[in-house]
Amino acid sequence: EPEVTQTPSHQVTQMGQEVILRCVPISNHLYFYWYRQILGQKVEFLVSFYNNEISEKSEIFDDQFSVERPDGSNFTLKIRSTKLEDSAMYFCASSRGLGETQYFGPGTRLLVL
Amino acid sequence: QKEVEQDPGPLSVPEGAIVSLNCTYSNSAFQYFMWYRQYSRKGPELLMYTYSSGNKEDGRFTAQVDKSSKYISLFIRDSQPSDSATYLCATKANAGGTSYGKLTFGQGTILTVHP
Numbered sequence: 001e002p003e004v005t006q007t008p009s010h011q012v013t014q015m016g017q018e019v020i021l022r023c024v025p026i027s028n029h030l031y032f033y034w035y036r037q038i039l040g041q042k043v044e045f046l047v048s049f050y051n052n053e054i055s056e057k058s059e060i061f062d063d064q065f066s067v068e069r070p071d072g073s074n075f076t077l078k079i080r081s082t083k084l085e086d087s088a089m090y091f092c093a094s095s096r097g098l099g100e101t102q103y104f105g106p107g108t109r110l111l112v113l
Numbered sequence: 114q115k116e117v118e119q120d121p122g123p124l125s126v127p128e129g130a131i132v133s134l135n136c137t138y139s140n141s142a143f144q145y146f147m148w149y150r151q152y153s154r155k156g157p158e159l160l161m162y163t164y165s166s167g168n169k170e171d172g173r174f175t176a177q178v179d180k181s182s183k184y185i186s187l188f189i190r191d192s193q194p195s196d197s198a199t200y201l202c203a204t205k206a207n208a209g210g211t212s213y214g215k216l217t218f219g220q221g222t223i224l225t226v227h228p
Binding site: 004031033035041042043044045048055056058089091095098099101102103104105106107109 | 217
């Protein structure tokens with residue numbers, strides 16, 4: 001069964017450093033999403049992406065964040081200058097169509113020191 | 114008022130019990146309702162996806178939606194230790210317009226089914 005994959009599974013970085021989180025969505029899916037979950041809190045929407053453009057973004061997704069689909073398979077989330085409060089689990093998701101089921105990857109646990 | 118509210122529990126039940134998990138939501142624009150299961154340190158896994166008010170059954174799981182009360186439920190029959198996980202309700206507005214599929218999640222309810 002096809003699944004969303006994410007790398008790395010864990011990332012530790014120093015405050016102020018740039019990180020890139022990588023995702024490989026399900027191959028025939030067209031819509032891509034990033035969510036994050038701070039420990040003990042809700043899963044929160046960050047951004048949705050379609051046709052090489054951001055479709056929607058939350059207040060969390062400020063200028064420090066960017067997303068890219070650099071090739072036909074990868075979908076990345078970049079945090080330019082990490083803050084302590086960026087420590088969270090980051091989930092990538094994809095869906096075949098706009099109103100269709102979103103399938104989540106296993107997540108990347110980011111720890112900013 | 115939070116958009117989606119869910120009692121975080123924890124909820125502990127004996128094996129074989131019927132489990133009832135609930136969420137309320139405040140935004141009338143929410144039209145799609147989902148239940149995800151999340152095991153520790155894993156991604157959410159879709160269990161149920163509903164649109165209409167009423168019940169939807171899949172094996173031991175029944176999702177119930179009452180749009181008039183803005184209330185959604187998940188029932189698990191004959192609960193098993195393997196059902197122990199965090200259960201997340203999620204909602205979504207109609208696709209199109211200003212909505213591009215953003216899911217809004219509840220806090221999650223931690224469920225433990227003990228043998």
